[in-house]
Amino acid sequence: MKHSSVFSSSLLLLLHDLILLLCVVSVPLPSMADGAADRLALESFKSMVSDPLGALASWNRTNPVCRWQGVSCGRRHPDRVTALRLLSSGLVGRIPPHVANLTFLQVLRLRDNSFHGQMPPELDRLSRLQALDLSLNYLDGPIPATLTRCSNLRQVSVRSNLLTGEIPGDVGLLSKMLVFNLGQNNLTGSIPPSLGNMTSLIALFLQSNTLEGSIPESIGDLKSLQLLQIAYNRLSGAIPSSVYNLSSISVFSVGNNLLEGTLPANMFDTLPTLEMLLMNNNHFHGHIPASLSNASYMGDIELSVNYFTGTVPSHLENLRRLYFVNLSDNQLEATDSSDWEFLASLTNCSLLHALVLDTNNFGGRLPTSLANFSSSLNIITLGSNHISGAIPTGIGNLFNLTTLSLSDNHLTGVIPPTIGGLRNLHALGLSGNRLTGQIPHSIGNLTELNRIYLQDNDLGGRIPESIGNCRRVEEMDLSHNKLGGQIPMQLFSISSLSTYLNLSNNLLNGTLPLQVGNLRNLGALVLAHNNLSGDIPTTLGQCQSLEYLYLHDNSFQGSVPQSLSSLRGLSELDLSSNNISGNIPEFLADLHALQRLNLSYNDLEGNVPNDGVFRNITAFSFIGNHKLCGGNQGLHLLRAIPLLVGSMNLLRSGLSSQSSLWLCVR
Known part of the structure; x- marks a missing residue:
């Protein structure tokens, strides 16, 4: 799983807005005769x-x-304008330079409108300005260099x-700056x-730009x-x-x-x-520091998509505020029970919501402590590792899980019937293992499931x-197993x-139930390599x-049904290696979305159409x-x-074999 941290981004924006409310302070101002100039501006x-x-x-x-x-x-000067706040007001146009004539202005907030064009360079005349918020607009061009003359600025947000x-x-x-936000620009x-030099700075937001070079020592x-x-840039170096x-x-x-580099x-x-550590998608390497066990305020740690090696530090039970852990796509290891101690220690983190450990080098047997996590755990992913042994039967205790992924490991044994206890599960991934036995009847208890992946077992x-x-299932893949019998019509x-829906490469037999027509919203149906007839x-x-x-690769017979002409969005159709007979229906040439057609190794006869997919001899196969x-x-x-009617003498001449509508002649 590549986690983009929507939760983290939302929390950062909330923290940002809270700081904005705190950082604008009142400053005594000199008097002025009247506010006529402000009205005019x-x-x-x-x-x-x-x-x-x-x-x-x-x-x-x-x-x-x-x-x-x-x-x-x-x-002190009740006729002078000190703040202009027009947030989410639907205003459209360029920011008028006349706003710079409000010389007593301390706060200018035009957030979330439809202003475009460049920031007025005249803003440098607002010598008393403390807070400038032009975020969530369509402003382009450069940040005016003259803005640095507004030496009283404490907060700037143009994100x-x-x-x-x-x-x-x-x-x-701008040495008085407290919050500086230039995020999400170009x-x-x-x-x-x-x-x-902004030594009073509390918050620095430069994320989602195209900044390059190293992080300055300053x-x-x-x-x-x-x-x-400063995430989502092109910053390099240590x-x-x-x-x-x-x-x-x-x-x-x-x-x-x-x-790049290592962590001290x-x-x-x-x-x-430290409450949030987001270092994902970089080139960091080395070990995760053992001092992680002292990060008692940590809530979110994301180190995914790097080159970290070694074992995960143990004794993490003191991280009581831990909410999200993402260590996926690294080279972290576990070979024996001692290497898995971190998992047991995390079971004491009662607020833990997600544990993402897929695509590493974790091996050995999956600890039974996996079943001891608190009910707050919603997501656990350990896919694409080298984990062996059985799935712990206690897995059903994690009744608030919404995602369980153990795919692409070396798990053996059966799918435990206790899995039916995961009644809030939305995604189940057990594919690419060596699981045996039957799909448990209790899978029917997972009424919230959206995705089921049991293939390649x-x-x-x-x-x-x-x-x-x-x-509620939207995706189901049971392919590449040894499932037999008829496809239940309940499916x-x-x-x-x-x-x-992918049931291919199994031992399924019998007919394809007429109830298949109930799948009116299905995008792909894959039943290949079975014994269907x-x-x-x-x-x-x-x-x-x-x-x-x-x-x-089944044993379907009869003709291609005319009803398939209703599938106007069909892009690929493969009926090869069956016992289908009769003509190639003309409607296949009228399916304009059809890009690939395979009718090979059947018993078709008569004319091959010329139009549609049949115009491109590389787009269809009939061998x-x-x-x-x-x-x-x-x-x-x-x-x-x-x-034609009355052409019996042609038939008697024995020119060639024929279909019911066509003659094939040399």
Whole structure:
């Protein structure tokens, strides 16, 4: 699992907004005679923007300026505008430069509108400005270098715009800055070393840009820094050692870059207040520091998609606030019970929501302690490792699990019937193991399931009828097993099946039930390599969402049903290696979405159509049908002529074998 941390991003934004409320303080201002200039500036502002929602309806001559919507005035100078807050007001246009004439302005917040164009360079005239929030608009162009003249700025947020160019090199002149948010733009260049001069900085947000180069050493001078968010860039090199000494940091987010190096052994001792560590999708290597056991405030740790090696530190029971752990896609190891001790210690973390450990080198037997996690655990993934042994029968105790993935390991034994206790499970992945026995009847208790992956095992017996109780399943793959008997018609009562149903490469026999037509939303049906027989059911034509239909390598007989002409979105159809007879139906040439067609090794006869998929001789295959003729000249088949009424003498002449509608002649 590649985790993008929607939860982490949402929490960062919440923390950001809370800081905005705290960082704007009141400053005594000198007096001024009147606010006529402010009224004129606001009237000019209104005249230059579009206001489709009427947010500025109160901005008229009958109301005092200080009662206008979004306008606040000072206490000592009640006729002077000190704040303009027009959040989520639907305003459209460029930000009028006249706003710079509000010379007493301390707060300018135009967040979440539809402003476009560049940030006005005239903003540098707002010498008293403390808070600037232009986020969630469509502003483009560079950040004005003149902005650094607003030396009283404490908070700047221009996130989620279309800004380009580099961060001004002398941005460190804004030495009073508390929150600096340039995230989610198109900024390029490097992080200016002068940022280290913002010694009061609490939060730095530069995420989701295209910043390159290394993290400057000067970041380590930001001794008050609590939130560092520079993920989703192209930053490279090692993290300066000084950054690991920022003891106030609670959020350390550098994921999705090109960073490298090892983590200091005492990292979690020098960062005692760390709550979120997001270093995923980089090139870090070495061991996860044993000092992790001291990170008692840690809630979210994401080190996935790196090159970490060795074992996971044990004795993590003190991490009582731990909520999310993602160590997937590394080279972490476990070979014996002592290496798995970390798992037992994590069972004491009663708030743990997700444990993501897939795609590593974990081996040995899966500890029975897996069943001892608290009911708060929702997600556990251990897929793509080298784990052997049986699935612990106590797994059914984790009744609040929504995702269980143990796929692509070396697990043996049966699927424990206790799995039916996971009544909140949405995704079950046990594929790519060596599981034997039958699919337990208790699988029908998993009524919340959306996805079932049991393929590539040695499961036998029949598909249990109870599987029809899983009425929310969208994807089901039971392929490449030894399942036998008839397909239970209850399976086709799962109308939620939409992505695919794959039962291929089993030992299924009997006819395909007419109830298959209930799968009206199904995109792909794969029944190949079984022992199915009888006619292809006409009800398949009711599955009008089908794009892929694979029935090859069975014993179907009869003709291709005319009802398949209703499958207007069909992209691939494979009926090869069956006993299908009759003509190739003309409607196949009219299925304009059809890209691949395989009718090989059947008993088809008569004319090969010329249109649609049949125009491209590489898009369809018909080999092994010896009674076909006509079609594209490149097929080098006998010529086909219509068999007309009264043409019995042609038949007597014995020119060639014929179908019911065509003659094949030399």
